[in-house]
Amino acid sequence: MFFEILSHAGLHVRSAGVSLVTEPWLVGSTYWRSWWNYPPPREAITESLRPDFIYLTHIHWDHFQGPSLRELGKKTPVIIPRGPYDRMKRDLLDMGFKEIIELGHGETFRPCRDFALTS
Numbered sequence: 001m002f003f004e005i006l007s008h009a010g011l012h013v014r015s016a017g018v019s020l021v022t023e024p025w026l027v028g029s030t031y032w033r034s035w036w037n038y039p040p041p042r043e044a045i046t047e048s049l050r051p052d053f054i055y056l057t058h059i060h061w062d063h064f065q066g067p068s069l070r071e072l073g074k075k076t077p078v079i080i081p082r083g084p085y086d087r088m089k090r091d092l093l094d095m096g097f098k099e100i101i102e103l104g105h106g107e108t109f110r111p112c113r114d115f116a117l118t119s
Helices: 043-048 066-072 087-095
Strands: 002-007 010-015 018-022 053-055 078-081 100-103 108-112 115-118
Touching (some): 066 087, 100 108
Parallel strands (some): 018 053, 078 100
Antiparallel strands (some): 002 010, 108 115
16 A cells, blocks of 8 residues: 655545545645645645545535646545535536545545545
């Protein structure tokens, strides 16, 4: 299994040929240009990332950052928690993401045999 810190809370995980990125804040600023990544993510990383899945834990803008999500590709399936609100799902659909996988609390998703993610 391969782990790479991307920035802030961003993590790239690979196992058995499957790639997942969590909490992608990879470009620009957030919170109305008041927060910036320091050090900034390496440009080569952000340009080459094409994950099979994106995992978002919550909707704070340093974890759910629109420009970074769009950079990773709207065809990428996004895994989100299922909760009492649907804001994350609505925002992703409005951004053009088509495949959204919602996980209940404690539910496990297996992108491949050797890789499990539990919400």
